[in-house]
Amino acid sequence: MHFILPKFFSLLLGVLLFLGLTLPARAADNAYLVLCYHDVVKDVRAEPDPDAVDLDQLVAQFSWLKENGYHPISVDDILAAQKGGKALPDKAALLTFDDGYRNFYEEVFPLLKAFNFPAVLALVGSWMDAPENGTVLYGDRPLSRSKFVSWKNVKEMQSSGLIEIASHSYNLHRGILANPQGNQEPAAVTRTYNASTQQYESDTAFQSRIREDLARNSQLIEEKIGKRPRIIVWPYGRYSQETSEIAEQLGMPVQFTLEDGMNHANTSAAQREIRRFLIHFNPPLTGFADTLRVTTPKPVMRLMHIDLDYVYDTDPDQQEKNLSRLLDRVLESGANTVFLQAYADPAGRGTAQALYFPNRRMSMRADLFNRVAWQLASRASVRVYAWLPLLAFELPDNDPASKHLVVAANGDTSGYRRLSPFSPQARQAIKEIYEDLAKNTPISGLLFHDDATLSDYEDASSQALAYYASEWKLPDSVPAIRNTPALLNQWTKAKTKYLVDFSLALRDSAGRYRPGLLTARNLYASVALNPESEAWFAQSLPVFLNAYDWTAIMAMPYMENAADTEIWLKTLATKVLTEPQAQGKVVFELQGTDWRTNTAVSGNTLAQQMRLLKLNGAKSVGYYPDDFIQNRPTLDEVKLELSLRVFPNR
Structure with a gap:
């Protein structure tokens, strides 16, 4: 399958470059940014989702990255730089896509091949395990299993060398009962409240639950594609030091959050706590460029x-x-x-x-x-x-x-x-x-x-x-x-x-x-x-x-x-x-x-x-x-x- 960049976007990019919509070059200090995407659809207005991006906007964003001198990198590049190998290029960027939507295979994967951009795809095991004609619970919304990729799709993409498969947990991408009043809070960092016993999950039980979940997903991915994941993408970006240590013990030292900011491959936290810029609300190019402008304004309280x-x-x-x-x-x-x-x-x-x-x-x-x-x-x-x-x-x-x-x-x-x-x-x-x-x-x-x-x-x-x-x-x-x-x-x-x-x-x-x-x-x-x-x-x-x-x-x-x-x-x-x-x-x-x-x-x-x-x-x-x-x-x-x-x- 071949992908041709529409003339409209080439013209648009030329206009943007003429207007000076560029970012300054980054210092060669092994700095890199990570972009976090979710679903990519043909028309967000027809499929409302705050985390979804229009395919046309994604094409424009990829083109903008290329025209502005960004260098998409892989996790291998980051780890090599961390170990003292080849330094990362200026304006290095890693692309990640969470949740494993079918549109990633049908729309994004061809685009990545056309641009020769590597990417990370994070999968939730319980959703992948759902029957083909079944449903999965995405937050509080039931979605058809058919909305997500198949294992056949995953194996093909992983074999291409462009796509690395990450764990997004087996069943932590959900809320669990967190207090007597009934609030649901992220499963990866919350001690479950048992309404029957009026007791909270013990430290030992919590740690066992996290360990069993992450181990199950790693085993599932290995069974399906022949390779265990080395990356954990924390659901909702929520993690703690104790969950991070468990993931590392299970062979996942590379860990992604949802905190904004630049990363540096030569810091002690080079693998843990990797920050990502969340691309949501289908931003226009100007908004996309603003997202990547890494500034630190004086905080106001x-x-x-x-x-x-x-x-x-x-x-x-x-x-x-x-x-x-x-x-x-x-x-x-x-x-x-x-x-x-x-x-x-x-x-x-x-x-x-x-x-x-x-x-x-x-x-x-x-x-x-x-x-x-x-x-x-x-x-x-x-x-x-x-x-x-x-x-x-x-x-x-x-x-x-x-x-x-x-x-x-x-x-x-x-x-x-x-x-x-x-x-x-x-x-x-x-x-x-x-x-x-x-x-x-x-x-x-x-x-x-x-x-x-x-x-x-x-x-x-x-x-x-x-x-x-x-x-x-x-x-x-x-x-x-x-x-x-x-x-x-x-x-x-x-x-x-x-x-x-x-x-x-x-x-x-x-x-x-x-x-x-x-x-x-x-x-x-x-x-x-x-x-x-x-x-x-x-x-x-x-x-x-x-x-x-x-x-x-x-x-x-x-x-x-x-x-x-x-x-x-x-x-x-x-x-x-x-x-x-x-x-x-x-x-x-x-x-x-x-x-x-x-x-x-x-x-x-x-x-x-x-x-x-x-x-x-x-x-x-x-x-x-x-x-x-x-x-x-x-x-x-x-x-x-x-x-x-x-x-x-x-």
Whole structure:
């Protein structure tokens, strides 16, 4: 079968090139991009599918790649470059096609042969195993088995040398029950909830399920075409470190996700976590070219900080009504990020008295966080950061670690009740809590609460004092440290770094189950305004900017008893934004409640404060708390400055 490029597209390409629709050459650093396609149809309008592309558009895209100096490569090329062999060409590109549609054989394969472009085709075994006259369940849609390629087609394409067959799992391309409320979430990263036993799948059972599924698909592909796959294309792009390790053990070290971005064959993650640009919504050539423009704009956060305690209700029906109200409000707000409370604080102490997710160390007030986080991400299209204390967990009395508390040398007990970070038992308890959070909930990031402080009298616990002496070569006495300015400064810097390092270790532990977790940490405004106050808090704006993706400045003038809120906010913005990196890594978090009088701050006032911050250089703003039950602040007023969909914010 021969393929002839239509004259129309040759003419169109000439026009585009004349207009300068080209991309700059990429540096010869073994960089490459991967394009992800799904179905290719003759007319998307006749066969609506957000992931499908018109055949004519695909012809134009392939022609554009060729005319603009792109070099389609194979997985062999990537692996050779990784091992120090032949370097990848400039503007290297790998083509991948997911799901194994019949149109790939009938329409795309001839096109690939005409252009001599290699490609990867990822197959779902359970769909391939379906009877010829049967159906497969694609998400929640039944599709005819005839819509997918046959094994005869697959063997022919694999024999051509152009097409490499990858595993797309045997039966993980689906949702499974993820919580008591009935949400279906990706099978490859979700612990199944058993409604009959009201129990979640154990770690061992989860890992066995993943291993058996991937092994079954690899065996099936080998039986049908004589070659085991070395590539796993994760369904929905969802994976974790534990599933990645299982795939590698089964002979699939090359692993594709659905995260945007360039790849580099000479990095440690050269085989795992290969990023792909998803080509969907049938883009025109201009949109296709824009997709490949790898730019990194400064991120902008528009934040709503939510108390899950407001959603929780002992009446399940009322709880669902609360959740619906929250979802509608967040969607209407135009925010792109939610900091969502993952712990319960019914006593209002700012500590975790219980948790909203299954875990090994504390009681669970309700199995609610997964449900709310999933609904916010899938229905309101926001990034959800789990908001947890770093140290302020009230462990059960029978937990030995519960007695390992931060101690103030001056006897002050006015601050948060915190576990000592210098206690190995306390650190292990907190680590397990963060791991269980990530195992059981779909999150994009972590927000470390403002409990993460140590004053200039803390920590004076016996374990902390022993640590200072053994690791930092300081006196094992807080008064002795405080009496010498040089020692006090050393102690302060060491504590700041110690808390940062602990928080990042928690990120890494949680990241095993949720790769790519972003981080944010609350910072008191007084620390930003007066760097010398690091001694009172063990916090530092420059240190935070280097350590975290986001620093959430508590821009709360009423809490700070500011005499003039406008002057105070302007001074804060000016001071903070002089720091390198601050523009793209600081979100100013205003207060929605004046806790001195326990009254709501009006939407107009918050909007004016956001506008003032933005006029003084801030890009990212938000507020806490949002009372979606009482519509406080008034959303119509605050969203004019919060929303990224309202001109000129969009």
